[in-house]
Amino acid sequence: xxxxxxxxxxxxxxxxxxxxxxxxxxxxxxxxxxxxxxxxxxxxxxxxxxxxxxxxxxxxxxxxxxxxxxxxxxxxxxxxxxxxxxxxxxxxxxxxxxxxxxxxxxxxxxxxxxxxxxxxxxxxxxxxxxxxxxxxxxxxxxxxxxxxxxxxxxxxxxxxxxxxxxxxxxxxxxxxxxxxxxxxx
Amino acid sequence: xxxxxxxxxxxxxxxxxxxxxxxxxxxxxxxxxxxxxxxxxxxxxxxxxxxxxxxxxxxxxxxxxxxxxxxxxxxxxxxxxxxxxxxxxxxxxxxxxxxxxxxxxxxxxxxxxxxxxxxxxxxxxxxxxxxxxxxxxxxxxxxxxxxxxxxxxxxxxxxxxxxxxxxxxxxxxxxxxxxxxxxxxxxxxxxxxxxxxxxxxxxxxxxxxxxxxxxxxxxxxxxxxxxxxxxxxxxxxxxxxxxxxxxxxxxxxxxxxxxxxxxxxxxxxxxxxxxxxxxxxxxxxxxxxxxxxxxxxxxxxxxxxxxxxxxxxxxxxxxxxxxxxxxxxxxxxxxxxxxxxxxxxxxxxxxxxxxxxxxxxxxxxxxxxxxxxxxxxxxxxxxxxxxxxxxxxxxxxxxxxxxxxxxxxxxxxxxxxxxxxxxxxxxxxxxxxxxxxxxxxxxxxxxxxxxxxxxxxxxxxxxxxxxxxxxxxxxxxxxxxxxxxxxxxxxxxxxxxxxxxxxxxxxxxxxxxxxxxxxx
Numbered sequence: 001x002x003x004x005x006x007x008x009x010x011x012x013x014x015x016x017x018x019x020x021x022x023x024x025x026x027x028x029x030x031x032x033x034x035x036x037x038x039x040x041x042x043x044x045x046x047x048x049x050x051x052x053x054x055x056x057x058x059x060x061x062x063x064x065x066x067x068x069x070x071x072x073x074x075x076x077x078x079x080x081x082x083x084x085x086x087x088x089x090x091x092x093x094x095x096x097x098x099x100x101x102x103x104x105x106x107x108x109x110x111x112x113x114x115x116x117x118x119x120x121x122x123x124x125x126x127x128x129x130x131x132x133x134x135x136x137x138x139x140x141x142x143x144x145x146x147x148x149x150x151x152x153x154x155x156x157x158x159x160x161x162x163x164x165x166x167x168x169x170x171x172x173x174x175x176x177x178x179x180x181x182x183x184x185x
Numbered sequence: 186x187x188x189x190x191x192x193x194x195x196x197x198x199x200x201x202x203x204x205x206x207x208x209x210x211x212x213x214x215x216x217x218x219x220x221x222x223x224x225x226x227x228x229x230x231x232x233x234x235x236x237x238x239x240x241x242x243x244x245x246x247x248x249x250x251x252x253x254x255x256x257x258x259x260x261x262x263x264x265x266x267x268x269x270x271x272x273x274x275x276x277x278x279x280x281x282x283x284x285x286x287x288x289x290x291x292x293x294x295x296x297x298x299x300x301x302x303x304x305x306x307x308x309x310x311x312x313x314x315x316x317x318x319x320x321x322x323x324x325x326x327x328x329x330x331x332x333x334x335x336x337x338x339x340x341x342x343x344x345x346x347x348x349x350x351x352x353x354x355x356x357x358x359x360x361x362x363x364x365x366x367x368x369x370x371x372x373x374x375x376x377x378x379x380x381x382x383x384x385x386x387x388x389x390x391x392x393x394x395x396x397x398x399x400x401x402x403x404x405x406x407x408x409x410x411x412x413x414x415x416x417x418x419x420x421x422x423x424x425x426x427x428x429x430x431x432x433x434x435x436x437x438x439x440x441x442x443x444x445x446x447x448x449x450x451x452x453x454x455x456x457x458x459x460x461x462x463x464x465x466x467x468x469x470x471x472x473x474x475x476x477x478x479x480x481x482x483x484x485x486x487x488x489x490x491x492x493x494x495x496x497x498x499x500x501x502x503x504x505x506x507x508x509x510x511x512x513x514x515x516x517x518x519x520x521x522x523x524x525x526x527x528x529x530x531x532x533x534x535x536x537x538x539x540x541x542x543x544x545x546x547x548x549x550x551x552x553x554x555x556x557x558x559x560x561x562x563x564x565x566x567x568x569x570x571x572x573x574x575x576x577x578x579x580x581x582x583x584x585x586x587x588x589x590x591x592x593x594x595x596x597x598x599x600x601x602x603x604x605x606x607x608x609x610x611x612x613x614x615x616x617x618x619x620x621x622x623x624x625x626x627x628x629x630x631x632x633x634x635x636x637x638x639x640x641x642x643x644x645x646x647x648x649x650x651x652x653x654x655x656x657x658x659x660x661x662x663x664x665x666x667x668x669x670x671x672x673x674x675x676x677x678x679x680x681x682x683x684x685x686x687x688x689x690x691x692x693x694x695x696x697x698x699x700x701x702x703x704x705x
Binding site: 020023027059061062063065066069070077080081083084085087088091092147148151152154156167169170171172174175 | 477478479502503639641645648650651652653654655656657658659660679680682683684685688
């Protein structure tokens, strides 16, 4: 009787736990399926964040960003999963690229957004190198596991270091890796 | 009855042991041996030959052993007075040669052999600390005139920008004007007079020169004035003899540099084990070396929670500069009213470490006065007594805001701070209460961060879509600013950005706390 109760308890707990790796897998597939439309969706959501959520003047609210992204996807579940990654990456720019570098990009490049995307891609690649070193075969599980545990490890980066990614919240870590891995040829 | 000679047996045993050690260390591996150069092989052979010859002088392999190993009643026994069988002398020599060669192979490599080979020439080279070596005449540095820099002209930035973008065809009066660059003038350098021995100077001449110099120095000042000055110096030192001796004693005895005592009315989370009575308890720095960020606790872990939070606040290296672990003593199983008793009779709570720290500080002040009297630059003044000694009490059972007062110990004012927590909840957001209470107790006050305007509500995180975007909102859910509800949800705890929030809190705490503390 006791063992039956234990099995029921474990089953209930497993059911209650969110399937994070499953969601990461869906997001990864969605980004991969976008193919060449990736950059277009990224640009649309970026523009919507600026026009509808006034992202230029202040940090946009999550509710506004979600509404703007939903409007772009028009109910397409796969598009929404990819848009989730794009919106999270939009919010995590400060975590990956420090202010000094952003100002340098703003002054030294003709198109700030393109330059920033290139810089972000370089930083995502450093994070992806950690994923490769983890050596798992299932990408979604590996991303989920790396990003769950990564925050607990110590990451001390020198100011302005381009080859060091500091501690990252789970969602930002996952979004960066999904965007990079999903966009890989 | 006959036996096997002890000399032969010893030669076999020694050789086998040394070969085995060399084999375990990997120096007999073919790759290692193949890597050895000719000088190294020659040196190893020389050392083995010399060593064997030296040992054989006492060994006398040609003379049979007086003791032998023999089988007696199916057991090995050492017997005397028999004529044992011995290995031939050359075999004994060979065995010892092999053993000593193994030691030499372990100790010597190509680098060591090269250093040994270079030793005679290094010894023959005159040392710069003993001889005046000729300075290598450096070629005069030819400094090219720096490239002329364009002179910045006020009011021309817009014109230049327009020119770069193609809106203007010429720069007009804003055209760059070059500053005239002048080559650097040669810098006169001051050369010191070398008073050491010249390379071609006979030793007697050098000795006479040094003696003459010493004599000249001796008569440069009046001997009476010098003696008086010396006597004054000695008298001043005698006046401060107690401080001088005590300072040396503190240095030799390794007196603590600070003493901060914390009394906690909870059981010791690491009761001393039987083995630790012999091996000693783990060092404080080892215990707090790698603290997990947010461990999962359960009921009964109250002491561990408190210890963990203390470690995070004071000693965790991930949050930057730490306090010195050895300066802190935690008194577990303390009475709930420890600080009341401390205020009533502070001297009874003043442990040996407190006395040693206060005495060490007093001696350092005395040495500062001595330096002043001798006309020497005084050493750095020690920190105030309340920065190097402090008392604090955490009582669990009755909630009480952090308060502070002072007591007098050995004529010094020392702070006493206490705080009370009604109950410690190890699960959910319970540890946050402990963080806040201990930070207030140690630091005196805690500046809590203001709640973030983007802090999410439970409803905002529970949508069906945009899971990552919703989880990212936890970045603004600072539990120290009041957003503690996510800590009660295990699904969110697994991905909660603890590092970000803890880092901000601990860093702010340490900025205030470490400024109040010091070390001798």
